[in-house]
Amino acid sequence: MVPKAQFRSYYGRPIVRPAPWTHDIAAYLFTGxxxxxxxxxxxxxxxxxxPKLRRAGRVTALGALAASGYFLVADLGRPERFHHMxxxxxxxxxxxxxTWILTAFGAAAGAAAVAEAASLVPSRLVRRVLPPIGAAAGLGAAVVAPALATYTAVLLSDTATPSWHVAYPELPFVFAGSALASGAxxxxxxxxxxxxxxxxxLGAALELYGAHRIETTKGLLSEPYATGRAGKLLKAGRTLTAAGVVGAVLGRRSRVVSALSGLSLLTASAMTRFGIYEGGMASARDPKYTVxxxxxxxTEPADGQ
Structure with missing residues (x-):
């Protein structure tokens, strides 16, 4: 009897080429x-x-958008490449x-942030004209926001990277929930x-549900999310998300507890995005996750007969 052949690739080389991205893209996933x-x-x-929530949201949206532009251009290598797209x-x-979603969101979020700054201008005309424009722009940015939060999930799952591609039903839930949690x-x-x-x-529930599905229902392709650097990041993200939600619910009477809960949710969102990034890259580097x-x-049809 010939023993069953063990899996190996040609000189142990990857079969699927890992995405040519750096950690700038992982940071872009978070800031977006x-x-x-x-x-x-x-x-x-x-x-x-x-007004406190409105002001904090508009200023943070513009700052995070500027950071997203930096990370995206840093990965592209040349700023004009974004324009060419x-x-x-x-x-x-x-x-x-x-690219179009980011541009539309940037225009609306920028207008809303500029209008927010109108309260610091002594001119009555400015204070009369800009707030209505900011209100419309703020709602416009909110309309585009779900697409901005989830298009990157489609971008990852549309690649040949095994653990990203197989998670296409759940990644939008993870990214949408992570965006809501970070905003909260x-x-x-x-x-x-x-x-x-x-x-x-709501954000934590969506994020934890999607991440749990990815880490437990994809067979061998769930492994990269549960081991190595990705496993550590995602586990830490789950812990911080849970801690942030508990603090937000139970610490409603304490501004200190609420602020710590907010920092926990922000950190958890970043760890989740970096964990998803690392898990996909790990699955591309190891040929067994492809073959x-x-x-x-x-063999599935033969087993079912």
């Missing part, structure tokens, strides 16, 4: 989600007449759509109002 979540926080503060609009390309984190620091706590609970799942899929 923070910008989206903060704009939703600002819109909520605007609609419920909570605006020459076409290709609905089947997540990167093309993401800013709100808990600025003004821990009841809507902010509800936003934190073994393919072999399993080939």
């Amino acid at each position: 989600g923070l910008a989206a979540g903060s704009s939703l926080l600002a819109a909520g503060g605007q609609l419920t007449r909570r 605006l020459r076409v609009a290709k609905p089947t390309s997540p990167m093309s759509m993401g 984190g800013i709100g808990l620091i600025a003004d821990p109002a009841p809507p902010t706590r509800r936003m934190a609970v 073994l799942p393919q072999r399993e899929r080939l």
Whole structure:
């Protein structure tokens, strides 16, 4: 009897080429989600007449957007490459759509932040004209925010990277929840109002649900998310998310506890994004995550007969 062959690739080399991205993209995933979540926080503060939430959300959204632009351009290598992507609009390309989403969101979030600064200008005309423009721009940014928060999930899962591709149903939940949780984190620091706590609970629930599905239902392809650097980051992110939600709910009478809960949610969001990034890159570097799942899929029809 010939023993069953053990898996190995050609000289142990990867079969799928890892994405040519650096950790700038992982940081971009976080800051983009923070910008989206903060704009939703600002819109909520605007609609419920909570100026502290509105102001904190608008300022954070603009700051996170500026950071996103820096990280994206740093990865692209040359600033004009971003401009060149605006020459076409290709609905089947997540990167093309993401460029337009980021541009539309940036225009709205920037206008809202400028209008927020109008309160510091002594001119009556400025104070009369800019706030209505800021209100419309703030709501416009909130409309685009869900697309900004989730398009990066589509971008990752549209690649051939095994552990990203297989998680396409859950990644949007993880990224949307992470964006909401990070926005709520800013709100808990600025003004821990009841809507902010509800936003934190909803965001954490979506994030933890999606991450749990990715880490437990993908067979061998869940392994990169549970081991190595990715496993440590995601585990720490889950712990901090849970701690942040508990603090937000139980510490409603303490500004210190609420602020610490907000910092916990912000840190957890960053760790989750970096963990997802690391898990996908690890699955591309190891050829077994490409070949073994393919072999399993080939044997599934025979097993069912």
